[in-house]
Amino acid sequence: MRNDKMPDIMCDVELPRDSKNTWLPTSWTNDREVSLSATGVACHVATYPAGTVVSGAELSRSWSEGDSPAAVVAELVGAGYLLPDGPSRFRLVHPARLGPMPTA
Template structure:
């Protein structure tokens, strides 16, 4: 697969968003199974609302020094962040919180995550 053949990705994780900010779990930032560049792509994908289909044109935002997008997506698949979407007939992936990292933190409206 090349960057031009990238499949759609569906944001299937509901992270708290407020005032234009997305609250990403510390476990994602501290995950040693993915690189800094892959963490950046992960945060970018997670910034979309739950259920949003992120088309390949939306995914093309890597830094010029980053590895090819297709390599970063493969790494996120291996690390458990992207899983095949079985609800459609075409190839696309769902962005999820990997089971190996435990549950997502619960947002506390009093200000603590």
């Protein structure tokens, strides 16, 4: 992955949702192991239905110039949110270290 590009990320978590909202686990929003930028990427991807691939180009459109996409991806991999899923593609999962995924 080039340092200036976001990879494609597939949402591989099923979160409670209705026609307007997706409920994110509080364990994600309170996770002090990841930066606000990394949490933002994880939460953005999680708003898509499981199985949806969010393109790196889409993620890059909302990316802050001061943040390094490669560093944020490495942070999410290290924290257990992203698993490699081929070249320049990852899967967003619920990190095992945070315990079971909450249910609706």
